Amino acid sequence: MTITDGVKWADLLARVAHRQDTDAFATLFEHFAPRVKAFLIKSGADPALAEECAQDVMVTVWNKAAQFDPSRASVATWVFTIARNRRIDMLRRDRRPEPEDLPWGPEPEPDQVDALVLQQESERLITALAELPERQRVMIERAYFGDLTHNEIAEETGLPLGTIKSRIRLALERLRHSLS
């Protein structure tokens, strides 16, 4: 993803929110649906269930498009949170209450500068993630996508819990560094 990509997704989503633009939605669908499907399969869904749930996620993307705020998250991050919530339902995992929302008013225009800075940071994070040593990246991916706790990763990989924790800690330090 480049900066222009991040801004592009945000613009397309704004067109969905304000003008029910089906072409804009088709472009978003083409990019994100196969990613969400891959994510759900890694989480343990069979391909048919993953396909159905990825469609659910994209229906939610349409319905909640007006709630997206480009100064708070990239579109990819926002899609991730929707996909995560769908996965929790799909796998009948524990309920996950949301924090109290920050105050919101009658549709204030998102700050353009904040939005650009956030999209730039998101891009740096993606680059940093791609550049992580493979064994660190795998741990991060397992923790997010594999639907596994650290203890379960330890059981599955046979690695000591301490090793898993230190790999995740090192990975987070690198990711943090990319944002500073």
Next chain:
Amino acid sequence: MITHHLNDQLLMAYSAGTLPEAFNLVVATHISLCDECRARLASFDAVGGALIEDERPTVEMGSDALSTTMARIKAGGMQARDDRPPRTRDPVLPAPLRAYVGGGVDSINWRPVGGGVKQAILPTSEHASARLLFIPAGAAVPDHGHSGLELTLVLQGAFADSEDRFARGDIEIADEDLHHQPIAEPGLDCICLAATDAPLKFRGLLPRLAQPFLQI
């Protein structure tokens, strides 16, 4: 000012959606009170977003997936909607907790557990338990250790133990190594949200006998 925050492990697991419900509730409640941890959570969500963006390989959708999805959207009326609940305020309980209590602090169904201490067990999955604790100003919670992870979030008043002082919004993260006796400060009665994934281990004889009755 909040001085005791969530750790990376809890924030990451909350972002990934792998925590037991009782811990999710504590994390969501703390973030409702703490802008710093809200921002940190946004970073962990951004890691999830980066993983989605950088997903390799992606998995192709069915050939009619877009038209099926559009048909479902049209059936739903096309109109994007804002389904966020209206904001209501309670001076003690942030929104996620109000949903579990069924109202504000006046709606809590307290049960006495001795020594003026009261509790209300909240309905969560069996993987971990959550309760609200009412500790009268100046009173102590029985001395206890932990066989698992215990999170204690202060909602009103303050308590102190061998580790530190904890006031509204502060979270104490206790594991096997911590044996502590929280004591509520004089002044305001202390209300906390506590969650644990294992039974607490009380030191004294009476609390141990009481344990099955208290469901701790």
